[in-house]
Amino acid sequence: MTTSTQQVAAPDTGAPRRSILALVAAAVIIAVAVALVLVFGVARPPQLPTLAEQPDPAPPASVTWSRWQEGFACVDTLAPDGTVTEVACDLSGDEVLAWDDEGIALWVWEPRERIELLDPATGEVTGTRPANGHRLDERHTDDLRVRHVDGTLTVRLADSGALLWEVEAHENYRVHQGSISPDGQWVAMFDSAGRLLLVPADGATQPRVWHDAEQQWQAPVWEGTPLPAADSG
Numbered sequence: 291m292t293t294s295t296q297q298v299a300a301p302d303t304g305a306p307r308r309s310i311l312a313l314v315a316a317a318v319i320i321a322v323a324v325a326l327v328l329v330f331g332v333a334r335p336p337q338l339p340t341l342a343e344q345p346d347p348a349p350p351a352s353v354t355w356s357r358w359q360e361g362f363a364c365v366d367t368l369a370p371d372g373t374v375t376e377v378a379c380d381l382s383g384d385e386v387l388a389w390d391d392e393g394i395a396l397w398v399w400e401p402r403e404r405i406e407l408l409d410p411a412t413g414e415v416t417g418t419r420p421a422n423g424h425r426l427d428e429r430h431t432d433d434l435r436v437r438h439v440d441g442t443l444t445v446r447l448a449d450s451g452a453l454l455w456e457v458e459a460h461e462n463y464r465v466h467q468g469s470i471s472p473d474g475q476w477v478a479m480f481d482s483a484g485r486l487l488l489v490p491a492d493g494a495t496q497p498r499v500w501h502d503a504e505q506q507w508q509a510p511v512w513e514g515t516p517l518p519a520a521d522s523g
Contacts, residue, residue: 335483378413388517467509
């Protein structure tokens with residue numbers, strides 16, 4: 291009696307191994323690509339000295355601005371020595387318009403358009419002004435003219451064209467939302483890295499970092515900035 295013997299072939303593990311190797315190779319490629327993006331693709335801001343490192347000359351006054359936090363407006367002030375104070379939060383207002391002897395003027399949209407005055411020391415609303423005649427869409431909000439050409443960022447004053455700053459910078463780096471101090475000698479401006487920069491209005495020296503890591507969306511308003519006169523028409 292003849293007994294036939296059948297040989298059972300061993301399972302082919304080549305395909306799973308090749309799949310694992312392919313996955314590992316893909317992961318390595320992705321990791322390298324991410325590393326290249328992180329090294330070369332991020333818009334690194336130009337290195338600048340801080341006001342703490344170079345305190346002279348100091349800014350002539352404080353500045354203020356509004357920012358959003360959980361659906362409400364908050365108002366912060368920045369002193370010449372770099373101290374940041376949250377004046378008030380959970381406000382129904384929108385944007386700081388002025389900062390004069392009566393307080394910080396904040397535009398409020400609802401329930402009726404008006405201007406509220408905040409005490410910069412306590413954050414309390416001390417009064418209101420009618421919004422009639424103050425054309426929000428026509429007010430002057432930025433004193434800068436900025437260009438980025440062939441890797442060079444150029445920042446000028448919008449009115450006079452005076453050169454404030456020229457620097458080699460990544461194409462994604464921007465300077466925006468600047469304002470001139472009441473004495474006309476200084477410009478405070480935010481950049482795309484979230485820094486508030488201080489530069490002399492004649493561009494005699496490079497900017498210094500007055501404040502870092504700030505989320506904002508409007509131009510800084512200098513202490514001593516009056517509310518523009520209402521349109522009599």
